[in-house]
Amino acid sequence: MARSHATYWAGRGVVRGAQAVDEHEGAPSWWHSSVRRLESWSGTPSAQRGLDLVRRWGPVAVTLAYLTVGLQTAVIASAGLVKMPYLRFAIASVPGAIAWAVIWATIGFGALWAALALFARSPWALAAAVVLVVLAVGWSVRRRARVRVQAEV
Template identity: 35%
Template sequence: MEYGFLEGRPMWLVYSALFVIVFVRTQVTYWIGRGVDAGVRRTRYAARLGGRLERAQRLINRFGPPAITVSYATWGVQTAAHLAAGAMRMHFPRYLMAMLPGCALWAAIYSLGGMAVLVVWWNAFLSSPALATIVSLVVAAAVVTLVVVRRRRGAVRAVSAGDDGASGDPVST
């Protein structure tokens, strides 16, 4: 994607413009999905899908929001995720709450040079697939390690903060 009209503009303007672009794009995709669902429900196949369709809708409402947010950091999955969310009738407020941080993430990736990093990696992959894969694995391991260490520290702090010697059970007298 080329956003030449944003070149040389202040960072806040670039970020805001990209946020609005992705917001509108994903809203349109979601509502197209809702239209597809409405069309499918008017066909003879709707009765055949019946319970399976309802079960799929419950699952997407329960587990779909994190997938919507994460989809903004992917290539090739984002549009399908939003179309599926609409077609599976994800509750709009839940979808919106998952979509907003995703839009912020996407705008940050594009405005802060995330695409440049991906282009550099892709060029490295074309030159040396093994080296690019090893670098990717090392970066992924570092991220996983960082997340695990932070979670453990948080768990240790929570245990330390809650460990005041009292069991928390009411004492009967």
């Protein structure tokens, strides 16, 4: 909850900072460069997906973002960027955070204990399992990127 709310407020800060730079051209150079870096982040594909989801689904996107990996931060920061009212964001984040905690407490800890048990039996088996997972994730990411590029063409 602390990280997601800090990310939300960082998104709100980007908007406020951009407004302040527009209003006060005499801001220090580090301020301008920080705002430019944050504005450039908001133009990345992941950030654009997050913005699109928040604009389309609103608080539902925030709740469901807790169930994603890689898109979570983009959606939560986007809620701040589009100035979603804080109370609406906070209410939407509670069920998402609870779902994330339940998933981590069950599947996450189960995977951790399974990895520790496998390591106790054979560190090489654990290393092989990690390599297989990394290869599977890499294959999946490349496949999705290839499909996305083909869809854009």
